[in-house]
Amino acid sequence: MKDKILVWDWPTRVFHWLLVACFAGSWITSGSDRYLLIHVSCGYTIFALMVFRLLWGLAGSRHARFASFLRGPGAAVGYVRSLLRGPAAHFTGHNPAGGWAIALMIVLGLITPIFGWITYNEWTGDWAAETHETLAWAFLILVGLHLLGVIVGSVAHRENLAAAMLSGFKRGDATEAIPRAYGWLALVMLIGVGLLWWWSMSV
Numbered sequence: 061m062k063d064k065i066l067v068w069d070w071p072t073r074v075f076h077w078l079l080v081a082c083f084a085g086s087w088i089t090s091g092s093d094r095y096l097l098i099h100v101s102c103g104y105t106i107f108a109l110m111v112f113r114l115l116w117g118l119a120g121s122r123h124a125r126f127a128s129f130l131r132g133p134g135a136a137v138g139y140v141r142s143l144l145r146g147p148a149a150h151f152t153g154h155n156p157a158g159g160w161a162i163a164l165m166i167v168l169g170l171i172t173p174i175f176g177w178i179t180y181n182e183w184t185g186d187w188a189a190e191t192h193e194t195l196a197w198a199f200l201i202l203v204g205l206h207l208l209g210v211i212v213g214s215v216a217h218r219e220n221l222a223a224a225m226l227s228g229f230k231r232g233d234a235t236e237a238i239p240r241a242y243g244w245l246a247l248v249m250l251i252g253v254g255l256l257w258w259w260s261m262s263v
């Protein structure tokens with residue numbers, strides 16, 4: 061019988077669900093002049109969240125660290141193969157295929173807003189707007205693959221991965237648990253995002 065263990069710290073969970081909200085917000089408001097300011101604020105927040113995630117990937121808790129889930133392409137292919145042929149390989153933190161998707165989402169979450177910013181400031185011709193839109197579509201496709209991975213992984217391992225990203229808890233070996241949840245940092249993040257919104261809506 062496996063224990064219920066803490067896997068995702070508070071900052072990782074707050075990062076994730078703010079990202080979901082802002083990604084949805086930036087898509088819903090895209091293409092509308094009326095909601096451009098909200099679009100821009102959501103985009104800035106995504107950028108800030110990704111900068112945070114880069115730092116947290118270096119200095120965060122065990123399963124949030126890049127070193128714990130970034131693996132070569134062979135490991136990602138091996139994991140997908142294990143899902144298709146069984147038995148599905150199990151990871152307490154992110155699996156190697158998920159790791160690739162996360163790395164790419166971080167990259168897109170940084171460069172899509174940069175091209176949005178260039179477009180917003182009208183520094184170049186149409187190409188920046190076109191690149192911004194293409195990157196946004198690539199990001200959306202990746203999110204679709206991410207959701208597919210979450211559903212397939214949840215079914216294969218009979219565990220609700222989305223619920224774990226909410227509660228922080230999974231079933232696993234006690235030796236894999238993280239000792240601290242870093243709630244104070246999540247609070248700092250929420251205040252930081254609030255200030256970013258206040259600033260971006262008023263400039």
Ligand code: HEM
Nearest residue numbers: 072076079080083153154155158162165203210221222225
């Ligand atoms: C309602 C929709 C979503 C659900 C249910 C969901 C669920 C999850 C779950 C369960 C994980 C952990 C996967 C694992 O156990 O290895 C995860 C991680 C992640 N998801 Fe999502 N996701 C959603 C939408 C999104 C969106 C829209 C984005 C990007 C814009 C996104 C980006 C990420 C990232 C970057 C991680 C890595 C988290 C970290 O380690 O910091 N997700 N998601």
Ligand code: HEM
Nearest residue numbers: 086090091100103104106172173176177179180189193196
């Ligand atoms: C990851 C975050 C973002 C996503 C997913 C996103 C998505 C999109 C999409 C899909 C469009 C095309 C809308 C259309 O013409 O139908 C668009 C347009 C636009 N975005 Fe973003 N965006 C993001 C961040 C930003 C940021 C940070 C800014 C500004 C600082 C920005 C500024 C703009 C502007 C000015 C346009 C209009 C471009 C035009 O003239 O066609 N976006 N965005």
